Amino acid sequence: MKTRAAVLGRTGWARPFSESRPLEVVELQLDPPGPGELLVEIRAAGVCHSDLSVVDGSRQRPVPMALGHEAAGVVEAVGVGVTDVRPGDHVILTFVPSCGMCPSCSAGRPALCGPAAIANASGELRGGGFRLHRDGTDVHHHLGVSAFADRAVVSRGSAVVVSPDLPWDVAALFGCAILTGVGSVLNVAAVRPGDSVAVFGLGAVGLAAVLGSVVASAAVIVAVDPIEHKRQLASDLGATHVIDSDDAVAAIREITGGGAEHVIEAAGHPAALEAAYRATGRGGKTVAAGLPHPDATLTIPAVSLAGEGRHLIGSYMGDSSPHRDIPRLIELWRSGRLPVERLHTGTLELADVNVALDLLASGEAIRTTLRPQPASTG
Numbered sequence: 001m002k003t004r005a006a007v008l009g010r011t012g013w014a015r016p017f018s019e020s021r022p023l024e025v026v027e028l029q030l031d032p033p034g035p036g037e038l039l040v041e042i043r044a045a046g047v048c049h050s051d052l053s054v055v056d057g058s059r060q061r062p063v064p065m066a067l068g069h070e071a072a073g074v075v076e077a078v079g080v081g082v083t084d085v086r087p088g089d090h091v092i093l094t095f096v097p098s099c100g101m102c103p104s105c106s107a108g109r110p111a112l113c114g115p116a117a118i119a120n121a122s123g124e125l126r127g128g129g130f131r132l133h134r135d136g137t138d139v140h141h142h143l144g145v146s147a148f149a150d151r152a153v154v155s156r157g158s159a160v161v162v163s164p165d166l167p168w169d170v171a172a173l174f175g176c177a178i179l180t181g182v183g184s185v186l187n188v189a190a191v192r193p194g195d196s197v198a199v200f201g202l203g204a205v206g207l208a209a210v211l212g213s214v215v216a217s218a219a220v221i222v223a224v225d226p227i228e229h230k231r232q233l234a235s236d237l238g239a240t241h242v243i244d245s246d247d248a249v250a251a252i253r254e255i256t257g258g259g260a261e262h263v264i265e266a267a268g269h270p271a272a273l274e275a276a277y278r279a280t281g282r283g284g285k286t287v288a289a290g291l292p293h294p295d296a297t298l299t300i301p302a303v304s305l306a307g308e309g310r311h312l313i314g315s316y317m318g319d320s321s322p323h324r325d326i327p328r329l330i331e332l333w334r335s336g337r338l339p340v341e342r343l344h345t346g347t348l349e350l351a352d353v354n355v356a357l358d359l360l361a362s363g364e365a366i367r368t369t370l371r372p373q374p375a376s377t378g
Contacts, residue, residue, distance in 0.1 A: 003030040004372065005066040005132065006148035006353045007139060012057035017357040022055045023067060023148070025351055028139060031131040033079035033153050040091060040154060044168035044347075044369045045147035046070035047356040048176055049203060049268065050095075050291065054142070055357060058293045062123040065140040066132055068148030068370075069095040072171035075159075082156050090164045092175045094322045095143035097126040097155035111317035116157070120144055126155040148353055150372045160326045169344050169369045170333065173204065174326050176317075177367060178340055181208025181266065182329060183318015184289040185216055189262040193217035198252045198260040199239075200276045201267030202230035204343050204367040205289060207237060209264045211338055214238035218262075222255055224248045227363045237342060245275075252279040264289055270296045277312065285311040289318070343367050 006023040013022035033039045045068045053059040054067060075089045085091070097119065098110035105113050119126040123140025131153040132139035132146065139146075144158050162171060181204070185191050197213040199206050202225035213221045214237065222241045223234035231242035243251045253259050259281025265273045268290030277300050280286045304310050318325075332338035345365040348356050350372040359365035 001030050001032070001151070002027050003149050003151040004028070004350065005139070005146060006068065006350065007134070008055060008063055008065050008067055010063055011054060011060060013055050015358060015361055017055065017354040017361070021354050023353045023357070025353065026134065028066070029133040030151055030153060033077055034127050035080040036082060036127055036156050037079040037125070037153055038075050038082065038085060038091070038156060038159055039077040040073040040093065040152050040159070041076050042071055042073040042147050042149055042152060042372050044072050044172040044371055046172045046176065046204070047353070047360055047368045047370065049360065050176070051142070052357055052360055053291065059291065060294075061142070062140045064134070064137070065123055065142055066146035066149060067142045069143040069145040070172055070176035071145060071147030072168055072175065076151070085156065085159065085161060089161050090166065090171070091159040092162055092171050092326055093145050093147060093154060093158050094160065094175045094179065094317070095120070095145055096317055097144040097157040099126065099157060108321060109319060110321050111319055116144065125153070126157060148350060148370060150350070160322050162326070162330060166330065167341070168371070169347060170340050172369055173340050173343060173367055174329060177204035177343065178208050178329055179320040179322060179325060180289060180315070180318045181205040182212035182215070182338070183320040183325065184264050184266070184287050184315040185209050185212030185262070187319040188313055188315040189264065189285050189287050191216040191218050191262050194219045195262060196220035196256045196260045198222040198224065198263045198276070198279055200224045200248070200263065200265045200272045201290060202227070202234050203266065206264070206266035207234060207343055207366060209266055209289070210234050210237050210239050215332060215337055220256060220260070222252050222260065230363065230366070233342065233366070237339070249275050249278045256281060258282070259284060261285070262287065266290050268292050270298050273298055274300065280310060283309040285313055287313050287315050289315045344369065347371050
């Protein structure tokens, strides 16, 4: 069948993307789902910094590649061996197509699935190979999803079935931003009632970390970002203090009486992570949730780890188990405790994907979703 998809032909593009137009919406050939796979009609796809980092070359991926990894849609068909999902089911797509059997999956940490990491790095589906083609050339999949499209074929492990009453623009955000941000607080930092938390970087992941801190009943929540409207939104979402990036370390140490017990870095920059570490108190946890450039390095006082009982922890997808955590997070949304819709900035058509990249890169948007119009199945 045919589908439209936003394809990146090379990396290293410069802004403004609305002029350079790195993503081209083109018609591709889409294979039917193979064993253990699903065909999904995409209803909403969030534009995330992980997409942007491939476009600007900060994160190298094989090209040509159909981008998009945070999405929700309707199952149209299932492959051989899929017995627990049916056509018509609503699903949230996640960017780690966990296998369920490797050591990480068996240990309850599917975000670190080894076979999924290999497939994602190669731009293939976990079942092997490609389902997208253009003029006889294979097109790589982005993180097993490639959701900037009318339709996508994904591994069963990439999909979580959800209730059909969940709004599409809300549902999509659970697949990446919410899992990553809330998970960094609840799963990785393990924030307890009365604790102090600071969050560096108030994109969708950082703001989700603020929401997670509120859910965890943290007593002090300090939100740090240079952009004023993001600080204001953090305050509206429950942050007790909001500060600019300048002199953030000194401010946090003063607010918390020596450093926060938990500091979440969601900016994806080594300087932000170093500042987050300096803002962490003795015995505290610094959680790295952002993805910096692969060549970036971090410098911290080595003695502080043992001498001050400090913890520096990485957090990939919030160390979440999507099939366990997404239903729980949705229930928090239903109860009003996790207002995910506040992170949704606006909706654009698939053809405006390069505009959406500009809105994200400039800091104007928190999370823009794309709403494709279904293509014919010819």
